[in-house]
Amino acid sequence: MIEEILPPGVRSAEAFDDLAPAPLFPEEEALMAGRRQRRRAQFATARACARRALTELGLAPVPLLPGAGGAPRWPDGVVGSITHCDGYRAAVAARAADVAALGIDAEPAGPLPRGVLGLVASAGERAALERLAAERPGVCWDRLLFSAKEAVYKAWFPSTGRWLGFAEAEVCLAPTGTFTAKLTPTTPPPRGAALRFSGRWLTRGDLLVTFAARADGA
Ligand SMILES: CC(C)(COP(=O)(O)OP(=O)(O)OC[C@H]1O[C@@H](n2cnc3c(N)ncnc32)[C@H](O)[C@@H]1OP(=O)(O)O)[C@@H](O)C(=O)NCCC(=O)NCCS
Known part of the structure; x- marks a missing residue:
């Protein structure tokens, strides 16, 4: 898969x-x-x-x-x-x-537990999820956003050694199976750290999977 x-x-x-x-x-x-x-x-x-x-x-x-x-x-x-x-x-x-940096994540394809979305998504991301749900119902968009952020974190951490909070990444999911992430770390990142990632997602059966990689390829 x-x-x-x-x-x-x-x-x-x-x-x-x-x-x-x-x-x-x-x-x-x-x-x-x-x-x-x-x-x-x-x-x-x-x-x-x-x-x-x-x-x-x-x-x-x-x-x-x-x-x-x-x-x-x-x-x-x-x-x-x-x-x-x-x-x-x-x-x-x-x-x-x-590939300079990459991360993957897998999640059960079900809605996030109550209260979690507010902790992981910005107001803009939540509005985008509503639009996506209207355009393509049947996809667990909230879980997908969470998974994409986890995949981005796994790509980010090994090359920076830095924690990254959910609010420090703005993820834009596309209904066609791709996403982008723009990072805005609250403390200055190490020189050369990637601030843009791109990825792909797939949901099948009870599962969803995401892949993220440094977008500039450096
Ligand atoms: C570390 C984290 C991403 C793991 O994700 P998870 O959904 O809980 O668990 P998964 O099974 O998908 O991944 C676990 C694997 O991730 C890997 N992993 C753990 N910490 C990691 C890190 N800091 N960087 C990269 N990979 C890491 C390990 O291989 C681990 O498996 P292992 O212990 O068997 O080796 C998650 O627990 C976490 O701390 N998230 C908060 C940070 C975050 O995601 N911020 C979002 C910023 S946009």
Whole structure:
């Protein structure tokens, strides 16, 4: 599913359950020690997906441990992203020479819990969601906006090491399956930080997925 929204050069793998064997490296096992079985299974399946994506790039499978802020540490010269939600796990990877920064997110295709939209969307974004719902009913536009922001955050954080609040990104969703994001960080971002991202979205069955990448390609 997710490969349908990825640009050339981005490899992916996904799973809809935790049934396939997903062995962990000892350092990853150590991280999961004492964690609940559900988290271990989700973590392991997502890592199996990530290693499949790396293999497709022609790279050897390696441990993928969390670095600062929880972002996974990818091999040198590689950018990647991981997501999991009920019934879905996925990972993508690309050569940094091809894609400077990327992020993915998956969510259940249902409305956000009551009260959450007000925390993640500006007045302008909420008005846009109403227009989108009138134009294309049946899409969970509020959840999609949330997912797009999560994907943008996962693309933004690894290269900046900076937290980004939901109000610091204005996302514009298009009914045709694309979106753009303009960032306005409240503190000056590191030199060269991307402030514009573009992405794609897809909803199918009970799931929706988003992909974001630095828009200027730098
Ligand atoms: C980090 C965050 C984006 C994860 O999203 P989520 O929907 O909760 O969970 P997902 O399953 O989709 O993603 C989890 C994976 O994201 C990755 N991740 C975690 N922190 C990350 C970070 N700072 N940067 C990039 N990737 C990160 C990890 O690979 C993690 O999986 P793992 O722990 O198994 O390795 C979310 O919890 C969060 O903190 N959001 C607030 C910040 C934000 O989104 N701001 C919006 C600004 S526009």
